[in-house]
Amino acid sequence: MKNLRFIGTFLAFVLLFGAIVGTFVFAVDPLQFYRKASYPPLFSREQRYQNPGLAKNYDYNMIIIGSSMTENFLPTEVGKKLGGDVLKLSTEGSTAKEQRMMADLAVGTGQVKKILWGLDYFSLRENSVRDEASFPFYLYDDNVLNDYKYIFNISNVRHAFGALFLPKDQKPQYRNLETLNNWSYMSSYGAKKVMAKWKEAWLAEQTSGTSEPSLDLVKERFHENILSLVKAHPEIEFIFYYPPYSVIRQQVWYSLNPQRFANQQEMKVYMYEQLSAFDNVSIHDFQSDSSITYDLTKYKDLSHHSGSINQRIVDEIVAGTHKVTASNLERFNQDLERQVSTLVINENGPIFSLTITVNGQPATFGQVPTTSKDQVRVPLKDFAEGIGAEFDYDTGTKEATLIKGGNKLVFSVGDPIASLNGQAVELKSPAVIVKERLVGPVKQITELLGGHVTETETDGPYFLNYDLSF
Numbered sequence: 001m002k003n004l005r006f007i008g009t010f011l012a013f014v015l016l017f018g019a020i021v022g023t024f025v026f027a028v029d030p031l032q033f034y035r036k037a038s039y040p041p042l043f044s045r046e047q048r049y050q051n052p053g054l055a056k057n058y059d060y061n062m063i064i065i066g067s068s069m070t071e072n073f074l075p076t077e078v079g080k081k082l083g084g085d086v087l088k089l090s091t092e093g094s095t096a097k098e099q100r101m102m103a104d105l106a107v108g109t110g111q112v113k114k115i116l117w118g119l120d121y122f123s124l125r126e127n128s129v130r131d132e133a134s135f136p137f138y139l140y141d142d143n144v145l146n147d148y149k150y151i152f153n154i155s156n157v158r159h160a161f162g163a164l165f166l167p168k169d170q171k172p173q174y175r176n177l178e179t180l181n182n183w184s185y186m187s188s189y190g191a192k193k194v195m196a197k198w199k200e201a202w203l204a205e206q207t208s209g210t211s212e213p214s215l216d217l218v219k220e221r222f223h224e225n226i227l228s229l230v231k232a233h234p235e236i237e238f239i240f241y242y243p244p245y246s247v248i249r250q251q252v253w254y255s256l257n258p259q260r261f262a263n264q265q266e267m268k269v270y271m272y273e274q275l276s277a278f279d280n281v282s283i284h285d286f287q288s289d290s291s292i293t294y295d296l297t298k299y300k301d302l303s304h305h306s307g308s309i310n311q312r313i314v315d316e317i318v319a320g321t322h323k324v325t326a327s328n329l330e331r332f333n334q335d336l337e338r339q340v341s342t343l344v345i346n347e348n349g350p351i352f353s354l355t356i357t358v359n360g361q362p363a364t365f366g367q368v369p370t371t372s373k374d375q376v377r378v379p380l381k382d383f384a385e386g387i388g389a390e391f392d393y394d395t396g397t398k399e400a401t402l403i404k405g406g407n408k409l410v411f412s413v414g415d416p417i418a419s420l421n422g423q424a425v426e427l428k429s430p431a432v433i434v435k436e437r438l439v440g441p442v443k444q445i446t447e448l449l450g451g452h453v454t455e456t457e458t459d460g461p462y463f464l465n466y467d468l469s470f
Contacts, residue, residue, distance in 0.1 A: 022151045028160035032057050033139060033150055042163040043174050045181060047091045048098070048130070052139040054177075055105040060087035063106045065099050066118025068092040069243035072184040072307035073116075073314070075177065081314045082239070084114050090181060093130055096123040096225035101140050103229060107236070114237040116317075117226075119271075121242075121264040124221045125213055184307030191296035191350075194246060198345070201252050201302055212259040218267055227274055230281060237280050239317060242268065244286035244309065247293040247339055248351060249302035254340040261340075265333045272329050283324040284317050288335035294351060294462040344376055355458065356442070357467045358386050365442075375429035375441035376466075383442060387468060389449065393438060400431060400438060404449040405470065413438065420448050442466065 029035060031044060032053035044050040055063075062084030064070050075086035089102050099117070106112050129135045138146040150156060173179055230238055253261040268285065275281045286292060298306050316322050324332065342353040354376060356363050363386040365378040380400060384391035389404035398413040411418035416430045425448065431440040443453045446468045454467040 021157060022148075025151045025153075025156050025160055028163060029053075030156050030159040030163050031139075031150070033147075037163075039164065040168055040175060042159065042166060042171065043177065043180050044159060045174065047089075047181060049136055049139065051089045051091065051102055052105055052136075054087060055089060055102065056109065058087055059111070060085045060106075061111055062086045062114040062116070063103070063112055064088040064090055064116045064118075065103055066090050066116075066243075067094050067120050067123060068183075068304060069120060070116075070118040070310075071181045072305075072310040074179075074182070074307070074311075077311065078116065078314055081318050082114065082116065086116075088177070088180075090118075092181070094123060095126050095128060095130070096221055097127055098129050099123065100225040100229060101129075105140060107229070107233060112236055114239065116239045117241070118243050119226075119240045121218075121260075121267060124218045124225075124267065127217075127221045127224070182307065184310075187300045187304075187306070189297060189300050189306055194248065194296045194299050194302060197301045198248050198252065201249070202256070212257065212263065215263050215266060218263060219270060222267070222271060222274075226271075230275065230278055234278070234280055237282075238275075238278075239282055239284070240271075240275070241284040241313060241317065241322070242287050243303075244289055244292045244305065244313075245303045246296060246299050246305075247290070247343060248296075248345065250287070250293075250336065251340045251343045251345070252302070254337070265337070268324075268333060269329060272324055272326075276326070282317075284313075284322040285324050285332045286313060286316075286322055288332055288339060289322065290339065290353075290460060290462050293339075296351065350462075352462050352464055355463075355465045357465060359469050360467060363468075375444060377429065377432070377434070377439035378442045379437045380431065380440050380445075381438070383440075383445070387446070387449075387451070387470060400440075402445065402449060404451075407449045409445065409448050411440070418448075442468075 026034070029037065030042070031050055032041060033056070034053075036057040062079065062082065064073055064075070064078065064086060067090065070088070070090040071092065073088060073090075075088050078084075079086040087106070089106060091098055091102060094102075103115065136149070138149045168175065173182075179185070250261065253264070272283055275283060292298065292305070292309055292312070298309055300306075339353050342355055344352055344354050346352070356365060356378070365382040365386060380402065381391055381393070383389075384402055384404075387404060389402050392401045393399070400411055400413075402409045407421060409418060409420050411427065411431050413433060414430050416427050418425050418427050427441065428444050429441040431438055433439070443466065446453050449470075451468055451470045454469065456465050456467070457463060458465045
């Protein structure tokens with residue numbers, strides 16, 4: 001009898017405690033899931049949890065949708081330039097499915113007149129949500145029966161106490177929607193950091209680049225998550241843009257995951273063909289803007305740029321300088337492919353794209369490999385054929401010989417000292433084997449063989465041409 005009384009008392013206590021906790025969370029509503037806070041709120045950085053309440057209960061007529069590439073937009077600045085009262089609903093690492101769920105909540109309020117949407121190709125590669133087993137689907141539906149997952153969530157209890165009792169000067173970045181989830185001010189940028197990430201990515205992509213989804217699957221996900229929303233809402237203006245990853249991010253895909261790069265290019269054509277049928281849509285392509293993508297001082301890694309670039313993106317959307325049309329669609333893609341196919345990765349200085357001509361005529365020496373001490377290296381067998389020189393390579397001694405116009409140049413792999421007509425000369429960069437091909441410094445070898453190199457800019461400071469004349 002005593003045991004039954006104890007169990008009954010214990011259950012009553014549990015129910016009472018649960019009722020108190022649930023009432024407290026419901027009343028405080030720390031994620032503003034039911035209502036906009038009447039107190040100075042403490043916003044959560046967990047965007048998948050915080051954004052639904054913002055979308056449901058705040059006033060706005062324009063939203064920002066996208067991945068972390070859109071997190072550095074300042075809503076008031078975007079609103080002034082594009083015209084609107086802006087709410088940023090970016091979600092780091094989000095797929096198109098997650099972005100569509102977020103857009104549906106906002107559009108469902110009837111407030112949305114305009115959407116700025118950062119459209120990453122990677123968001124279309126999967127039709128899922130991040131960490132699906134624990135994703136808060138209950139925050140995105142109208143089923144009140146599953147709201148207990150919100151009300152009795154221990155994280156929300158802690159958040160509710162923090163919102164009410166933490167001093168208002170603590171965590172100020174979590175109390176201001178203008179800078180919430182904006183990481184620009186806390187990040188460091190620079191070519192050295194980016195090049196370190198490039199080395200990591202070059203190794204990682206060689207093992208992860210074999211699982212690319214088919215183009216048909218990517219198209220299906222575009223139809224399901226993006227095109228269908230556009231079709232359903234002709235009253236909303238959709239402004240899509242392709243974020244400008246660094247050019248060396250694109251170069252890794254081009255070199256090691258060509259299917260991904262090709263799919264990205266084809267999808268831009270396909271999406272334009274589908275979306276251009278709607279008068280309420282514009283698309284802006286920043287991926288081949290070399291003034292952004294070659295300037296590694298504006299990046300913290302291979303993809304993520306500073307907030308100053310987000311400001312520039314808005315300005316140029318207003319100006320229409322990157323707007324995709326039927327007449328420039330192919331040019332945007334061609335420019336990007338030309339950039340990555342001619343890119344020189346200089347670990348000791350700026351990156352640039354390089355074309356090479358011989359006596360004014362285009363020459364193809366294969367993809368230009370990494371430079372050393374600012375000496376661009378090219379495959380020497382192709383180089384010899386291009387300039388009309390004799391070439392011989394002894395695989396046993398690893399010694400190469402080039403003969404042109406009476407000059408005989410002999411060098412060994414890895415040796416900084418070569419022989420020119422029997423006299424020792426120091427190479428600025430020794431010949432090495434890269435990707436099973438012997439490569440050497442094109443400028444110095446040209447000059448040693450009696451030639452001349454004329455270096456000119458072809459399309460701004462990041463685009464050079466070497467004309468080799470003999």
